[in-house]
Amino acid sequence: MLTTIFIDQQLVHTKIGFYEIEKIVGVELLISARVTFERNSVQDNLSNTLNYADLSDIINHESKKSISLLETLGENIILAIENININGHKSTWVKIEKKQMLQGGFQAEGFGIEQSQIYGQ
Numbered sequence: 001m002l003t004t005i006f007i008d009q010q011l012v013h014t015k016i017g018f019y020e021i022e023k024i025v026g027v028e029l030l031i032s033a034r035v036t037f038e039r040n041s042v043q044d045n046l047s048n049t050l051n052y053a054d055l056s057d058i059i060n061h062e063s064k065k066s067i068s069l070l071e072t073l074g075e076n077i078i079l080a081i082e083n084i085n086i087n088g089h090k091s092t093w094v095k096i097e098k099k100q101m102l103q104g105g106f107q108a109e110g111f112g113i114e115q116s117q118i119y120g121q
Helices: 020-025 052-063 070-082
Strands: 002-014 027-038 089-098 111-118
Touching (some): 002 052, 027 070
Antiparallel strands (some): 002 027, 027 089, 089 111
């Protein structure tokens, strides 16, 4: 059986950005993550699955690092999830969306990236 544990649009405030203004005042990001794994049985035991709190902690921790690109943040989140060593881990997907653009006068509902990693194929 395939199971996907997910967090949708976790709000983080961070100083990540390419532009200096983003590093000074910070930006709000909405981060979503999906981790799919194969299990024969969870057996009603948290140790046989992925804890939402662990996933949320990874997002918060990686968002505090001093980097410039959302792509780097996405890669860091995926690598941190890989380090949990989830049994039967099949794939990880991350979406990072800026709530606003502080420069350039862009008009859109969202700006950001999506990244995914598939394992064991």
